[in-house]
Amino acid sequence: MNYILFDGPSRNNLLPFTFTRPVADIRVGILTIREKWEKHLGYSTTTVTEDYLSNKYPMVELDENVMINASYLPNKKLVETIKGLKENQAIFQGENVIAFFTKETQEEVDFETYNAIEFNEPILKIENTWDIFAINGDAIQEDFDLLTHDRTSQPIPSSNNVLGSEHIFLEEGATLEFATLNASSGPIYIGKDAEVMEGSIIRGPFALCEHATLKLGAKIYGPTTVGPHSKVGGEVNNSVIFGYSNKGHDGFLGNSVLGEWCNLGADTNNSNLKNNYAEVRLWDYQTEGFAKTGLQFCGLMMGDHSKCGINTMFNTGTVVGVSANIFGSGFPRNFVPSFSWGGSSGFTTYLTNKAFEVAEVVMKRRGIEFSEEDKQILEHVFEETKKWRKN
Structure with missing residues (x-):
């Protein structure tokens, strides 16, 4: 059987991390979600993700495929249920699709025509x-x-x-x-x-x-x-x-x-609890505002290739996008858009040619090439996030 992990409806809630990777390649626990599924299934997997990520993370489709929502982490019972899927069967948890059997020729999937299997066992999920x-x-x-x-x-x-x-x-x-x-x-x-x-x-x-x-x-x-x-x-x-x-x-x-590829300068600190012990709000890329988390403790979310200088102070519930460079005294704001350069006194745009120079040097130190695919992904992120940079 051919297993394909798809991003699912939680993809945008997982930004900035999913700007540069499919949901399946998020690490939680010891392994990435993809590594967990591959070890449980005994098969390699491919991915359905955003078009601009598909060159680096391609999908391989065969005549018969099982699609798995990458927001769900595998466990023994779920894997057994997925391995038993037949044509026109889908596994649900409430209204959420966990996995389904599909043919290569199906352009769109109408779940009304599927036999629903309800999965009621406890399961870990990242939304x-x-x-x-x-x-x-x-x-x-x-x-x-x-x-x-x-x-x-x-x-x-x-x-x-x-x-x-x-x-x-x-x-x-x-x-x-x-x-x-x-x-x-x-x-x-x-x-x-x-x-x-x-x-x-x-x-x-x-x-x-x-x-x-x-x-x-x-x-x-x-x-x-x-x-x-x-x-x-x-x-x-x-x-x-x-x-x-x-x-x-x-x-x-x-x-x-x-x-x-993040780097925190010496003596960087983040707050994970507000002084008044109130619920933490985090930047929401979909609503373009700060949304409730239901959490009292929540610190820093920092996307790939972002860095900060020595003695940087991050306030409770700060979201930093991809390829930002933060430095200087005082607290930067709670949302730092991708490709921002500066700190509490203000930001300018971190141009891609400069950011790419740094990425190439940093990755080369670890023996990894900063590829043309990596450049294309970051160029797309630069354009997609332009609206949040003020200059």
């Missing part, structure tokens, strides 16, 4: 940006169980202080010495060739993905994920870093999500 950190603890536990089943951890070096060793898993090449690991409140996963430097204090649930680094004396409160090839120092609480991003120095990051 909004803040769900990424809000469900991260449950997602880490599910991924931990999936990745470590019937496997044995590398031994934990004796120099470390450890609580709950049975819930700690070290992949091959992981290194850690003179650290404190407390897995009594959730699992701790240290990925392949990842490093935990001396003096780090970790309380699970926590995932340090492959080739990622915790700097000296880092303080990590779960549920937190540090994605592949990322470097993190200072204090981090309930946050998700997708990958290839750095928070290399002291400073606080809490209830936040960072995309890829």
Whole structure:
């Protein structure tokens, strides 16, 4: 069977992260959503997404296909139900489509003609940006169980202080010495060739993905994920870093999500709680205003390729778009549009030729090419987000 992950109606609620990737390639827990589905299904997947992303994330369609809403995270029961789908069958949760069987020749799908299968089991789902950190603890536990089943951890070096060793898993090449690991409140996963430097204090649930680094004396409160090839120092609480991003120095990051190729300057801090303890509002790209989240704790949402200078201060519930460069004293506003250059005193447009120069250098340092496809995606984002920049 051919499995295709589609963005679904939550795509726009997940901006700025879905400006540069399909919903399926969001990381939550240890793995991306696509990686979860592929491990559960035992098959590779392709994607139905926005046209401007389709060159980098193409769709492969065969005579018979199962389409899966990428907002839903797989579990054993759901995967069994999906694998049992027949022609003209669809799985629903309430009014939401989770998955359906389709033929290549079907241009449009009329679900009125489908036999509906209601899925009433508990399931993890991301509908909004803040769900990424809000469900991260449950997602880490599910991924931990999936990745470590019937496997044995590398031994934990004796120099470390450890609580709950049975819930700690070290992949091959992981290194850690003179650290404190407390897995009594959730699992701790240290990925392949990842490093935990001396003096780090970790309380699970926590995932340090492959080739990622915790700097000296880092303080990590779960549920937190540090994605592949990322470097993190200072204090981090309930946050998700997708990958290839750095928070290399002291400073606080809490209830936040960072995309890829982000960099937070030394002593950058974000607020995750308003002084009056009121509900946090976040910028909504669809309504073009600030919308209620229902959350008391919510920090920073930062899109791919965005960066900030030393001592940057982010207010509660700040949304930063793609390829923004923020610096200077004071608090920048709570919504920083993509390709903005400046800070609390005002912004100008960060021109694509300058932004591309930086992206090329940054990615080359990690041995990755800044491709023509990457340029085309960012050029589209630049044009699409022009209306929110004032100049």
